[in-house]
Amino acid sequence: MTIPEPEHHDGTSDATPGGYDHNRRPGELGFAFFMLVASLGLLWNAYGISGFEALSSPGAIPMATTLVMSVSALIVVARTARQPLVAGETIAKDILPVVVIIFVCFLLAYAFLLKPLGFLPTSALFLIVAIKMLSKRSWSFTLTVALGSLLVIWLIFRIVFTVLMPAGIVPEAEFIQFFRNMFNGGN
């Protein structure tokens, strides 16, 4: 099959997965090894479900799948270990740059703050910080884009999809009731 040269080898789709055919990327062996250990752990756990009690036991399929995972992970480890490291790539530059770590922390912080602070303040904070950091543009650009898009998202969610997000410190329900009353003429 014609194989287009994937951009940065980071796997845009299943048709062209990331990585290299004959080289390993930095950290790939570690990841493969981690998969192997995790698979073996899960296999042991699956054995604990019902052991070799019966072919139709609840543990049968879990044991079979984790066995498949362990065997395929072992093959991946063996294949990866034999391959030479790809030249010119480092973990810090190509696999896990600082910006990715920062964004994972942002996302964790978002999840952590969502309940106590509420959807609107947390999202506003997240969008402002994230857009400012990535775009490196002026504060007025950041604030306009962040708050404007948040408003659109919030309207779509609340009105079109009627999704309820944690209100937190913002009296959202009162806002909406206010507007409903206004549009319905108080009905």
Added chain:
Amino acid sequence: METLLAFLTVFSHPQLLLLVGLGTFAGVYVGAIPGLSVTMAVSILISFTFSWDVYPAISLMIGIYMGGVYGGSRTAILLNIPGAPSAIATAMDGYPMAKRGEAGTAIGVTTVMSFIGGFIGIGVLALAAPFVSDFALKFQPRDYMLLAVLGILLVGSLSTGSLVKGIFAGALGIAIGAVGRDALTFTERFTFDLQIMEGGISFIAVMIGMFGVSEALMQLHHVDKTAVRQKISRIIPSMSTVRKHLPLSMQTSTIGVIIGALPGTGGDIAALMAYDHAKRVTKNPDRPFGEGAMEGLVAPETANNSAVGGAFIPMMTLGIPGDAVTAIMIGALFIHGLNPGPMLMVDNPDMFWFIVGALVTANCFMLFFGLTGIKLFTKIVEMPRSVLIPMIMLLSIVGAYAVNNSISDVYWMLGFGVFGYFMRHYGYPLGPVILGVILSRLLDDNWRRAIISEREDMGRFFEGLFSSPLSTVLLIAVVLIFVSQTPLWTRAKSILLRRSPR
């Protein structure tokens, strides 16, 4: 008559018509904007539409699906960045055409060809699905099990990546789907004695994590990338151009339908295979492939849109998804209390004909939006990634939270997002994971049914298996895929590949 009425549901309900139109419009842009994929959009949407009725929810998703598969081609042509995975092959000849100043022609041809491909896919769906579903009523539990395994394996074997990693990903998906209390015996599986694990892992959290967050994290690598835009000229292609490429488009549409209908494999793989086919059969292209051959646009674009109709065939008749997006739609139908499979066609044929009607509508809208609105398009597509990435992340979190109003789903989603990010870097396909999660229950139930009916005897199981031609064929297919990974086969393949013209 009832069939016709069900088929026309979309047209007789202005609200549904509007939603399909809106979905297609949004889909064209979702597909076109690099970093936003259809799979991502549909998996996030499912969590927002679950409070809706099933018809409007499906209308919107079908619109996005159809529009999104097409939309990727535009950025592929104009910017040399495929907006969606299914447009990877389109960029190879589309961008050279644009550089020569033929961007308009290229867009026009892809639009019309996508429309033709889309219709062929839908036609095959409408004609074939009722037969397949009649046939599927005769399926034994073991056949479902084998089909599920086959679907998971196919992604790994038909793509350019490693099958072993595909198998690993599929098995991982099945294991994730097994987490929680077993529905039959109420035994705890993979719960690690944690109460939070007893209800299982929400498949929506897994999907949004893998397709939303991991993609957004991946895009952080390309924040500063800018693209050179090409000028657009006349769009609507001449009839003679269309007529000239009609024979090829029929062939590549057939490839698309078949690849789409195979469980697990979708438009992205179909497009690459069709491109290869076009290279083989086109003896004297006006321009060489890779330098702006029209055939190089026709093939992938017909194939990826005809794969849409194809992907619905196994989904509607067997409950086995044809690709990642239909896997998500199966999840959506489950949420709405419908159980896709042969019985759906018997109990609820209206649902099937409604989906066919919605696909036809979406295809027409796609043609309309494809040939208009280019000015608006070029503005929206240039939305900077520095704004887009945080928005995708925000939508992912909201989507994961909204289904069960649960923060733990958000943490799961983030976990799978980071995990999926590494999987992408190291060449593990993500499709099989989702397929595994969706098919886990089907596989488990059918295995147990099959083995209990054979009184727990493997000998009798295989005896029964080989006495049925269908089961035998399925088993042989599964075994063949495995054999294809042995060194002997790889050597044969490399010899063949070396011979084929590059």
